[in-house]
Amino acid sequence: MAEPTTHAAHGTGTVLVAGGTGFIGSAVVRALLSGADSGAPDLRVLSSRGASVVPHADGVRHLGADLTRPETLRGVCEDVTTLxxxxxxxxxxxxxxxxVNHLGVxxxxxxxxxxxxxxxxxxxxASVYGTGPHRGAGEEEITPRPLSPASASRLRGESAVLDAGGIVLRPHLIYGEGDRWVVPALARMLTAVPDWPAHTRPLTSVISLRDLARCVAALVxxxxxxxxxxxxxxxxxxxxPFGRLLLxxxxxxxxxxxPGDISPAEHRAGIQQAMxxxxxxxxxxxxxxxxxxxRRLWERSGQRPGPLFEEQFAACRDWYARQPA
Incomplete structure (x- = not known):
């Protein structure tokens, strides 16, 4: 992407957040609005619902467009510094x-x-990598092998972004207010089969929604x-460690x-039957x-990770308590 001439090089300029009413996008908008010492940037939020949604704050402009209909995107990036x-x-x-994930990108x-x-x-x-085990690999040390249409199409979207000189972030498990996938799925598993396969306490990469949004805002x-x-x-x-997550x-x-007394095969069979x-x-x-x-993201963004998982997760208690089992 070319450096525009309509904004000072040191200013944030105008930021367009596509998907800015969703789980991650809305958190990025909040981080951009709350974390700037010199004032919030000029923000635009792009979604299929457009101006029909409740705005985040005064000065946030909501735009309606459909990624699958390129004609509706005309003009949404005018005077935008960062997408x-x-x-x-x-x-x-x-x-x-x-x-959506390839042609829309x-x-x-x-x-x-x-x-x-x-x-x-x-x-x-990180689902573009497919099934592991994956143990501490850096960004250049693992070859993507997506297993689902969603992950395969997002990998193609990544390629288009990289070809355009952009940045790609690959989170694994994201938790926080608005999460309807990670913790709710684990809750359903534990409700359906209140056990865990013996000797199975893997290590996993997680990030709180708040920390992810902070890093994105810092890059912006x-x-x-x-x-x-x-x-x-x-x-x-x-x-x-997954044991800490379960605790x-x-x-x-x-x-x-x-208790972890069940065999892996028996546990998988129980989950297949229930889910x-x-x-x-x-x-x-x-x-x-x-x-x-x-480590590279934290170094590049200049941010520090938030409190330990247990503290950040406990702060989301009310949200997760309201989710259906």
Whole structure:
């Protein structure tokens, strides 16, 4: 992307957050609004709902567009300095995966290129690596092998961003207010089968939504740090032993503390019967090591990880207590 001439090089300028009403995007918007010593940037939020949503704050402009209809994107990047792309489709419809996560990314990048947007930050997923075990690999040390249409299409979206000189962030498990996938899925597992496979306490990479949003906001504000192309693992640099995660679920949410007396085969069979839509890949993500070296992101963003997992997770108690079992 070319450096635009309409903004000072040291200023944040105008930031467009695609998917800014979603789980990650809304947190990025909050971080940009609350963390700037020199005042909040000029913010635009792009979503399919547009101005029909409740605005985050005065001065946040909501735009409606559909990534699968490139004609609706015309003009959304005018005078934008930084594009944060946090919109994705994570379902199992392969045609929609391709339309949103690959072709939709390319369509928005075309518009950003036409408007001479300087920087692009794309929120992807470590699921592009497929099933592990993965143990402490750096960004250049592991070859992506996506197993689902969603992950494969997001990898193609990544490629388009990198070709455009952008930054790609790959988080693994994200927890925090708004999470409807990670902790709720674990809660359903423990409710359906109140045990855990014996001798299975893997290490996993997690990051709180707040920490992820802080890192993105820091990259937005620091033009040098946000220069690409580059890929960063987005995780707490301290891999989390799964036993600590299970203990936190017990202490904070009252879920069963699994004794770990069941065999892996028996546990998997029980989960398959109770949760038939839970794939082998999803099961492996929580029963095998999946942790990644994320030091580069913290160094590049100039941020420090937040409190330990237990403290940050406990702060989300009210949100998770309201989620259906």
């Amino acid at each position: 944060v792309h946090a919109a994705s489709y994570v379902g199992r419809d392969p045609d929609r995966c391709e339309a 390319r369509a928005l990048l075309d518009e950003a290129r036409r408007a001479r947007v300087a920087r692009v930050i794309y929120l992807s997923t 504000r620091d033009h040098e740090a946000a220069r690409g192309p580059a890929i960063y693992h987005a995780a707490d640099p301290r891999p989390l 936190a679920l017990h202490r904070v949410l009252g879920l069963p503390l699994p 038939p839509g839970f794939s082998d890949h999803q099961y492996a993500l929580v029963t095998q090591d999946h942790w990644y070296d994320a």
